[in-house]
Amino acid sequence: MKKSSIGMAEYKVSKDPEEVLCILGLGSCVGLCLYDPVRKIGGMVHILLPEKIEKQNNPFKFAETAPQALLEEMKREGALKRDIYAKISGGAMMFSGSNSLFDIGQRNVEMTKKALAELGIPIKAEEVGGKKGRSIFFYVKDGKLEVRAIGREIITL
């Protein structure tokens, strides 16, 4: 197995069955995984913000644009849209209180789902929200997504 860590606003698409795409210490950001099970192509993107900001042109940073951008990269590697499904995790509320900044995790999740729905990509599994940070591991060989949090059993999606 070789692990590839995906940093904030970054993405990776892989066809290597030995590769595990991961995000370590995911809080209010969202980890979106796309998978073509027929061709065994996996992609992961580490999303920061719900809506895109003017004059910033990295589509992988925003939930509004990242699903489409990742889909295009998947297609470039030979994936077919009709076979692709999504798995998502993240979007936690790490700090509690009335600050509107604290809701960003939830807004990231909502916008990611909306963008996926508009593309017609089904969400096969999700483990989102809550108050705990996560580390997530996405296996290119079979599309399995492992979600780890401190003080909790590993969840497999």
Add this chain to the structure above:
Amino acid sequence: MGLSFDNLNDLQLDALREIGNIGAGNAATALSKMVNKKVTMTVPRVALLPIKEVPNWLGGPEKEVLGVYLAVSGEVTGHILFIMTVENALKLMRMLLGDLAPSDISAVFEPDEMSASAMNEIGNILASSYLTALADFTGLRLDHSVPSLAVDMAGAVVDLILIEIAKHGDYALLIETEFVEEEDHVEGYFMLIPDTGSLEIILKALGVV
């Protein structure tokens, strides 16, 4: 194009460092009063750094840390995050609470009311002390929100701040903070992240623009 952290000169950095030193002095006095024993604080380092490097400083994105967050409001706006590893947090609680401190690390993850309020209070004191130092220097009116606590993986605790920074800049003012009580010492990091435009207001008020 406004000022950003990546083009500060030495004079400006010195001014910010001085605020860090005075803030630490104020905070040490307040903490000593709170616990009724002598706590000193030093600022070994003031740095501007890409905040995405913070988890690596603390021992990696999965390193277990405690973070206290406060929002800054007033004539400048921004964010404060005080962050330390759970091992250091436990040491600090022992330093400040003595026998009332939690007995092991697991209690830091599920802090009882006493420990949680002690950590929040420390965040509060640090934030007030640094902001008072900043306000005294600049004459700006500054306020801060109530503190909010998170104990989790460093990457997850920091990403909220990173998200905020990602909207405009990429740098944070990091004031490394060392608490010393007799021979024991504890390290933590105090981060001040001004919003766009706020850094410029601060530097103007300091007379170093």
